[in-house]
Amino acid sequence: MVEEKLLDELLSNKRNFVKLGIDVLSIVLGVGFALLARFEDSWLINAKKEYVFIYGSFFLMFYLFKRDGIKSWSFTNSLDVLNLMYTHTLTLVTTIVYMSSLGMSYSRATVLLTAVFSMVLQLGGRFVFRLNRTYTRPKKGEDDDKKRVIVYGAGEMGVNLIREAKINKEFQYNILGFVDDDPKKRGIYVNGVKVLGNIGELEEILERKRAKGLIIAISDIDKESIKNIVERCKKRNIKVKILPQVGVVLSSDKLSNQIRDVSIEDLLGREQILVNGDSIHKLIENRVVFVTGGAGSIGSELARQIAKHNPKKLITIDVNENDLYFLELELKRKYKNLNLQSEICNIREQDKLEILFKRYAPNLVFHAAAHKHVPLMEHNPEEAIKNNIFGTKNVSEMAIKYGVERFVLISTDKAVNPTNIMGATKRACELVVEEMNKRSETKFMAVRFGNVLGSNGSVIPIFKKLISEGKNLTLTHPDITRYFMTIPEAAQLVIEAGALGNGGELFILDMGAPIKIMDLAKTMIELSNAPVNIEIIGLRPGEKLYEELLYDVTKATKTDNNKIFITDIDRMNVDLEYHLEKLKAAVKNPKQDELKELMKKFVQTYREGSYEKGNQPISA
Numbered sequence: 001m002v003e004e005k006l007l008d009e010l011l012s013n014k015r016n017f018v019k020l021g022i023d024v025l026s027i028v029l030g031v032g033f034a035l036l037a038r039f040e041d042s043w044l045i046n047a048k049k050e051y052v053f054i055y056g057s058f059f060l061m062f063y064l065f066k067r068d069g070i071k072s073w074s075f076t077n078s079l080d081v082l083n084l085m086y087t088h089t090l091t092l093v094t095t096i097v098y099m100s101s102l103g104m105s106y107s108r109a110t111v112l113l114t115a116v117f118s119m120v121l122q123l124g125g126r127f128v129f130r131l132n133r134t135y136t137r138p139k140k141g142e143d144d145d146k147k148r149v150i151v152y153g154a155g156e157m158g159v160n161l162i163r164e165a166k167i168n169k170e171f172q173y174n175i176l177g178f179v180d181d182d183p184k185k186r187g188i189y190v191n192g193v194k195v196l197g198n199i200g201e202l203e204e205i206l207e208r209k210r211a212k213g214l215i216i217a218i219s220d221i222d223k224e225s226i227k228n229i230v231e232r233c234k235k236r237n238i239k240v241k242i243l244p245q246v247g248v249v250l251s252s253d254k255l256s257n258q259i260r261d262v263s264i265e266d267l268l269g270r271e272q273i274l275v276n277g278d279s280i281h282k283l284i285e286n287r288v289v290f291v292t293g294g295a296g297s298i299g300s301e302l303a304r305q306i307a308k309h310n311p312k313k314l315i316t317i318d319v320n321e322n323d324l325y326f327l328e329l330e331l332k333r334k335y336k337n338l339n340l341q342s343e344i345c346n347i348r349e350q351d352k353l354e355i356l357f358k359r360y361a362p363n364l365v366f367h368a369a370a371h372k373h374v375p376l377m378e379h380n381p382e383e384a385i386k387n388n389i390f391g392t393k394n395v396s397e398m399a400i401k402y403g404v405e406r407f408v409l410i411s412t413d414k415a416v417n418p419t420n421i422m423g424a425t426k427r428a429c430e431l432v433v434e435e436m437n438k439r440s441e442t443k444f445m446a447v448r449f450g451n452v453l454g455s456n457g458s459v460i461p462i463f464k465k466l467i468s469e470g471k472n473l474t475l476t477h478p479d480i481t482r483y484f485m486t487i488p489e490a491a492q493l494v495i496e497a498g499a500l501g502n503g504g505e506l507f508i509l510d511m512g513a514p515i516k517i518m519d520l521a522k523t524m525i526e527l528s529n530a531p532v533n534i535e536i537i538g539l540r541p542g543e544k545l546y547e548e549l550l551y552d553v554t555k556a557t558k559t560d561n562n563k564i565f566i567t568d569i570d571r572m573n574v575d576l577e578y579h580l581e582k583l584k585a586a587v588k589n590p591k592q593d594e595l596k597e598l599m600k601k602f603v604q605t606y607r608e609g610s611y612e613k614g615n616q617p618i619s620a
Contacts, residue, residue, distance in 0.1 A: 022125045027056045030118030034110050037117075054098060055114055059091040084122060088115045147173045149241075150211045152199065152229070153218035154178040154190050157243055161217055161255050162191040171256050176209040202229070206238055215259060216242040227267050234526070242266060264460055264524050265453045268484060268515060275492045276499070276561065283364070283406075283499040284309035290362040291316050292347055292395060293369030295323035297452060298410055301491040302366050307331050313339045315360055318369065319346045347391035350398070357402040365399050366498070367392060368410040370426065377422040378541045381599070382590035385583055388425035392432050393580065400440040408498040409433045409446040413483065413511075416448070417605045419544055424599045424606040428579075430506060431603070435576045443503035447494045448567075450483035450511045463521060467530045473521045476539045480518070481546050483511035497564050508556070510563045514546070574602065 092115045096108065151158050158178060165171045177196040178185075185195045196205050206214070214233055216226065226242070233240050241259050289306050293299035294316025300323070303316050314331075318324045321344055328342045341360075345352045347369050370388050371377055377384040392409065399407045411430055414423030430446045437444035451458055459482070463473050490509065497507040521534050539545065556565040579602040586595055600606050 019125075023122050024056065024060075026121035026125065027059055027114075027118050029121055030114050030116075031055065033117040034113035037113055055091060055095050055111070058094045058098070059087065059118070062087045062090045062094075080126070081123065084119060088119045091115065147213070148176055148209070148211050149173045149213040149215050150177055150179055150196070150202075150205060150209065151175055151193075151215045151217050152179045152202075153216065153221075154180040154182070154185050154195050155218065157219055157255070158217040159190055161215070161243070162193050164255050166191070168256060173213070173215065173256075173259075175215075176211055177205070179205060179214075199225075199229070202232060203236065206233070206236060211238065213239040213241060216240065216262075223267060226262060230262055230267070230527075262527065264520065264527065265486060267523060267527075268453065268520075275496045279499040280305075280492070280495050281309045283495065284311050286310065286312045287363040287405075288313045288360055289315070290356075290360070290365040292318070292365070292367050293410075294318045294342070295320040295327060296368060297458075297487055298491060298494075299366075299368035300327050301487045302368060302494065303327060303331065305488070305491045305495055306366075307335045307338050307340070311339070313341065313360065315341045315343055315356070315362065317343045317345045317347075317356065319344060347395055348386055350394045353394055353398045354401075357398040357404075361402060362399075363405045364498070365395065365404050365407045366410070366494070367395050367407065369395075370410070370429075372412070372422060374414070374420045374422050374543065375540050377425070378420055381421040381592055381595045382587040384421050384425045385587055385595065385599075388422075389428045389432065389580070389583065392429040396433055396436045396444065399442050399444075400436060404442050406498055406501065407433065407436070407442055407444045408494065408501070409444070410494060411446045411448040411506075413448055413450040417607065418603065419607055420541070421596060421599065424603045427603045427605065428599070431574055431576065434504060434506075435574075437504045443501055445498065445501035445503065445505045445507060447497045447507040447509065449485065449490055449493070449509040451485075452487045452490050453484050459517060459520070460524075463524050467524065467528050467532060470530065470532060472533045472535045473525070474535050474537050475517060475521060476537055476543060477545055478518050478536055479516070479545060480539075481514040481516050483514050485509070485511055493561070493563055496561055497559075500559050500561070500564065506567045507559075508565050508567050510565065 092111060095111055151161060158180075162175060165173065165175055175193055177194050178190060179197060179199055179202060180186075180195050181198045183198075186197065188195055196209070202214075205211075214229065216229065230240050240262050242262050243255065244258055244260075284306055289311045291299050291302050291306070291314070294303055295318035299316070299318065303314060306314055316324060316327060324342045324344070328340060331338055331340055343356055345356060347353065369391060371384050396407060409429055412423065412426050414420065415427035415430060416423070418424040418427055433444040433446055436442070453460055466473050493509050497505075497509075501507070518534070525532060525534075556567055558565060579598070582598050583595070583602070586598055596608055600608070
């Protein structure tokens with residue numbers, strides 16, 4: 001039985017056995033105090049063994065079911081108090097019903113007082129445990145100078161960190177105190193750790209406490225504040241660590257395991273992206289969703305975001321079996337009830353796509369599969385054409401055939417006046433889905449955005465790899481700039497754009513201000529303290545000095561989200577079938593010059609070659 005299994009679990013630990021004994025004793029004393037309060041001098045005469053046994057038995061049954069005794073009493077909180085109240089309420093009602101059904105004589109007031117006294121005594125026991133844990137000091141020798149740290153933030157995250165520090169023997173840091181900007185917290189003790197002052201006094205506190213590190217434990221800290229703290233600590237050789245922000249912290253893992261170094265992503269200032277969670281949830285909930293390119297940077301993050309909104313089934317599709325498998329393990333670990341299926345499929349293979357569309361009948365398709373690396377595609381234009389253009393055509397045709405409600409193409413800023421074959425093929429993909437939208441009831445739309453931080457092959461992971469190898473960072477030009485956003489915010493905005501679309505839209509995401517790659521490289525070197533330099537190697541084929549703006553604000557339509565716009569670009573009259581047939585024949589015996597000439601006729605804004613061009617509004 002379940003109760004027997006829980007009882008074994010409870011009694012298997014000596015500490016749990018002691019806690020059980022305290023709670024049982026509290027019941028016995030609670031009955032005694034109740035009888036004494038009710039009957040005063042004659043309480044011994046009115047005491048009934050049957051009553052003690054009945055109340056105690058029911059309480060123990062609910063107690064084990066709620067697992068109250070197995071939880072740590074050292075961190076008893078308001079939820080634990082409510083659980084205990086709930087257990088006693090159940091016991092009280094069940095005892096009265098049971099004794100009434102047997103026709104036993106009893107005092108209802110006595111039963112009620114039993115519940116009250118027993119609960120007060122049990123809460124007292126838990127409070128003693130918590131006080132003991134809170135004010136227990138480390139033993140001599142446990143203070144490690146190398147790990148002496150101050151925690152910035154005495155809020156929920158900081159408090160949870162202190163709690164873990166007290167019970168986790170493997171905790172690596174000796175927390176000396178808090179820094180917090182709330183004047184009401186100054187000088188108070190939080191779980192036995194003092195709030196020493198505010199962030200303005202940081203340097204003095206670090207010096208006075210001989211701290212070697214600082215842990216940022218604030219859930220909504222802005223990028224500029226992080227940058228300021230890092231710069232101030234760097235002058236004193238203080239190592240700065242940080243906890244993930246709200247929504248990223250893994251509740252299933254220890255906080256100490258999630259403390260990490262401050263990264264370049266933490267310092268790239270962008271205001272927090274706000275999305276309409278209700279519209280996203282309404283779009284995803286109870287729907288069958290396909291994500292092509294599911295193992296990639298954007299595809300995998302789309303899958304993570306979709307998994308939060310209770311899809312009927314999520315199908316991730318990719319040819320990269322390793323990363324797809326690891327994504328599956330991650331999602332199943334985080335979302336126990338997620339109906340997830342990973343499928344190995346090349347989007348060039350229409351037969352396999354048909355099998356998948358027929359088997360799952362998806363409602364939504366997020367098409368992220370594509371070849372994206374500019375230099376590689378310059379050298380292999382036929383692969384970009386086959387995968388990006390014809391792969392998109394295959395997936396979109398299956399979407400029409402099997403009645404998909406919405407199809408969202410993931411596009412790129414490199415489709416704006418493209419100077420490389422990759423950008424040209426992605427612009428061609430936009431033309432494909434635009435045409436498909438005219439032919440069917442499926443709502444086709446595309447979403448353009450720029451570089452995402454940390455995506456496979458992007459500049460930041462490349463720089464990190466070079467730094468780890470002790471090699472100089474290579475930069476194509478000292479003035480080169482790019483637009484950036486994080487992978488999670490890009491994925492969230494893509495999904496919301498999918499909810500906003502009525503079919504035929506070309507959405508563009510506000511990427512914020514452009515970032516100078518030279519400044520980014522210098523900051524990464526400073527964060528790592530690596531003895532490396534920066535080498536300028538010149539622009540690569542197809543590479544722009546400045547990425548062009550994604551849209552002309554005078555020709556863009558606002559949406560409900562101020563980070564999502566709809567472009568009002570000139571719709572070009574393109575004979576889609578004619579150009580596709582020409583390309584289909586040419587890729588069978590590929591010649592780079594011929595393929596690029598065909599692409600120039602297909603995508604009229606395509607101009608081959610790298611050039612130093614400033615930002616300007618776009619035509620397409």
